[in-house]
Amino acid sequence: xxxxPPPSGPVPWNSEFALGMVHDMLRIRRMEERAxxxxxxxxxxxxxxxxxxxxxVAVGALHALAPxxxxxxxxxxxxxxLVRGMPMRTIMAEMYGKRAGCSRGRxxxxxxxxxxxxxxxxxxxxxxxxxxAVGLALADKLQGxxxxxxxFFGEGAMAEGAFHESMNLAALWRVPALFCCENNLYAMGTxxxxxxxxxxxxxxxxxxxxxxxKVDGQDIVAVxxxxxxxxxxxxxxxxxxxxxxxxxxxxxxxxFDPELYRDKKEVEEWKTxxxxxxFTARLKAERKLTEQQFLALDAEVAKEVEDAVAFAEAxxxxxxxxxxxxVTAA
Amino acid sequence: xxxxxxxxxxxxxxxALASDPRVFLxxxxxxxxxxxxxxxxxxxxxxxxxRIRDTPLSELAFVGAGIGAALxxxxxxxxxxxxxxxxxxxxxxxxxxxxxxHMSGGQFSVPxxxxxxxxxxxxxxxxxxxxxxxxxxxxxxxxxxxxxxVEDARGMLSAALADPDPVVIxxxxxLYNVEGELPxxxxxxxxxxxxxxxxxxxxxxxxxxxxxxxxxxxxMLAKEGxxxxxxxxxxLRPLDDATVMTSxxxxxRAVLIDETWKTGSLAAEVMARIVEQAFYELDAPLxxxxxxxxxxxxxxxxxxxxxxxxxxxxxxxxxxxx
Numbered sequence: 001x002x003x004x005p006p007p008s009g010p011v012p013w014n015s016e017f018a019l020g021m022v023h024d025m026l027r028i029r030r031m032e033e034r035a036x037x038x039x040x041x042x043x044x045x046x047x048x049x050x051x052x053x054x055x056x057v058a059v060g061a062l063h064a065l066a067p068x069x070x071x072x073x074x075x076x077x078x079x080x081x082l083v084r085g086m087p088m089r090t091i092m093a094e095m096y097g098k099r100a101g102c103s104r105g106r107x108x109x110x111x112x113x114x115x116x117x118x119x120x121x122x123x124x125x126x127x128x129x130x131x132x133a134v135g136l137a138l139a140d141k142l143q144g145x146x147x148x149x150x151x152f153f154g155e156g157a158m159a160e161g162a163f164h165e166s167m168n169l170a171a172l173w174r175v176p177a178l179f180c181c182e183n184n185l186y187a188m189g190t191x192x193x194x195x196x197x198x199x200x201x202x203x204x205x206x207x208x209x210x211x212x213x214k215v216d217g218q219d220i221v222a223v224x225x226x227x228x229x230x231x232x233x234x235x236x237x238x239x240x241x242x243x244x245x246x247x248x249x250x251x252x253x254x255x256f257d258p259e260l261y262r263d264k265k266e267v268e269e270w271k272t273x274x275x276x277x278x279f280t281a282r283l284k285a286e287r288k289l290t291e292q293q294f295l296a297l298d299a300e301v302a303k304e305v306e307d308a309v310a311f312a313e314a315x316x317x318x319x320x321x322x323x324x325x326x327v328t329a330a
Numbered sequence: 331x332x333x334x335x336x337x338x339x340x341x342x343x344x345x346a347l348a349s350d351p352r353v354f355l356x357x358x359x360x361x362x363x364x365x366x367x368x369x370x371x372x373x374x375x376x377x378x379x380x381r382i383r384d385t386p387l388s389e390l391a392f393v394g395a396g397i398g399a400a401l402x403x404x405x406x407x408x409x410x411x412x413x414x415x416x417x418x419x420x421x422x423x424x425x426x427x428x429x430x431x432h433m434s435g436g437q438f439s440v441p442x443x444x445x446x447x448x449x450x451x452x453x454x455x456x457x458x459x460x461x462x463x464x465x466x467x468x469x470x471x472x473x474x475x476x477x478x479x480v481e482d483a484r485g486m487l488s489a490a491l492a493d494p495d496p497v498v499i500x501x502x503x504x505l506y507n508v509e510g511e512l513p514x515x516x517x518x519x520x521x522x523x524x525x526x527x528x529x530x531x532x533x534x535x536x537x538x539x540x541x542x543x544x545x546x547x548x549x550m551l552a553k554e555g556x557x558x559x560x561x562x563x564x565x566l567r568p569l570d571d572a573t574v575m576t577s578x579x580x581x582x583r584a585v586l587i588d589e590t591w592k593t594g595s596l597a598a599e600v601m602a603r604i605v606e607q608a609f610y611e612l613d614a615p616l617x618x619x620x621x622x623x624x625x626x627x628x629x630x631x632x633x634x635x636x637x638x639x640x641x642x643x644x645x646x647x648x649x650x651x652x
Contacts, residue, residue, distance in 0.1 A: 102437075135398020135402060169395060
């Protein structure tokens with residue numbers, strides 16, 4: 001994939017909305033930078049999949065959705081949970097494995113859930129969220145509820161049978177599902193061209209008769225516009241929609257990944273397209289954001305992050321006596 | 331009232347669909363075809379294509395969609411043609427349905443019911459005949475039922491639908507035509523094993539499609555002066571240890587009969603529990619009759635030889651008195 005030129009053109013948002021988008025991207029960025037440090041300190045264990053570099057996708061797409069919509073996400077979902085409204089404290093506590101975490105320490109980084117926010121995971125089996133999303137959307141259709149189920153997944157999921165079966169079912173039954181493919185070019189360490197005979201993902205999805213859009217996932221304005229268009233189609237009962245967000249993961253796949261599969265130059269090149277700094281540069285050029293405002297936002301986020309860490313540190317462990325709780329209802 | 335297992339199951343489906351608008355049935359050929367085993371015959375005409383929903387051959391996706399629909403407030407009944415095909419959907423059942431409650435810290439329930447045919451005996455060879463319910467019964471987070479009588483075929487479905495957790499129901503394909511007396515009123519629970527034939531000299535512990543064979547073996551043993559008690563496990567997860575141990579303590583000898591392969595069979599699990607909980611009650615080693623460790627052959631005499639049979643059960647039971 002050739003790297004598109006940096007996003008340009010006027011930002012069609014007022015300062016308040018635009019600042020909100022910057023704020024959310026910053027919150028993800030800083031929370032995850034801190035999480036990586038905490039991983040080094042062995043406060044956070046297991047797998048930790050960072051979203052750094054991809055923030056514009058979750059922020060832009062989720063701001064196009066309604067609070068009553070359903071969200072199905074993957075194991076790289078810290079950002080989705082945060083933007084959806086999960087307190088940073090709750091996310092951090094879950095990463096620590098503490099009782100105050102959203103899943104009471106049963107899930108960890110990969111399994112953030114929130115029933116009230118209609119966040120259905122945090123699913124760490126690649127492509128397993130897609131059939132689930134079809135079912136959630138089917139339930140809404142059968143109950144006459146006008147709601148969108150947005151399902152996030154990586155391009156790696158599109159090699160799975162579950163993707164194809166789900167697209168077919170979704171299109172066949174015309175369920176209100178919005179498929180959001182976060183194409184970061186690598187399925188763990190396997191580049192798209194090394195795993196797919198057809199590298200145009202919209203062609204794959206489109207073969208099921210589902211309308212598609214391909215969008216620069218590093219441009220939050222483009223992401224939001226595409227997501228608005230897609231969610232409207234779905235919400236109007238016209239059936240499923242597929243959006244490919246072309247993005248890039250700046251960090252390793254997980255904290256165990258030595259990154260032998262990609263060129264450092266490629267990573268550096270993509271970093272010039274960082275969603276956060278390109279967007280803030282645009283806003284500054286349009287006089288919708290001052291450096292002072294940005295620094296104030298960043299300081300506010302830094303406080304939120306430190307508060308979340310302090311909360312997670314102080315939180316209690318789930319008592320071991322509750323080990324077998326919540327396996328079944330009874 | 332006399333009825334067949336198939337009719338009892340259909341009556342249960344009809345009742346569930348009529349009494350709860352959240353209930354719908356989906357699976358391969360459940361609608362127009364009338365169900366692979368004709369269980370859902372006539373329901374499409376009665377309830378329409380939204381609620382008797384034919385699916386493509388996509389076990390992974392439609393089982394997953396059933397799980398999603400359950401999360402979304404419906405009470406789906408998903409029919410998978412046979413347990414053999416359910417392996418295509420194993421990921422959704424084991425990695426999603428069974429885990430969501432715990433992995434979410436108790437926030438989500440998955441009240442889906444997944445029905446499937448299991449078992450051999452119809453000469454349909456290796457890819458359509460296996461019994462793998464022991465695999466499912468080893469997974470925390472799901473309930474596993476094996477109705478073996480018309481009463482359970484009639485009653486277990488509504489109890490499964492009322493359960494907030496995923497329930498997998500195994501219907502042995504050899505049972506569909508079996509006729510039985512449906513008591514009025516019939517009763518249901520999905521907790522306990524049941525004594526199907528009281529006795530005092532040996533416990534024959536079984537479930538599902540092996541129940542009729544075991545009852546037959548018990549009659550054969552009676553003619554030889556051995557008074558066998560037959561236990562129908564009914565619920566394969568969680569197992570009802572108490573009923574098993576009570577029987578073993580009384581009879582002091584036990585044979586486990588189960589159509590899954592012997593290695594790692596459900597029988598092996600029950601035997602382990604007996605050893606753990608009732609070892610000193612035993613007067614003889616435990617015995618089991620399972621499927622031979624071969625892929626199910628096609629030829630009738632070979633298939634019969636591979637499966638538990640009344641004669642094998644009788645021989646195993648008599649061996650405990652040698």
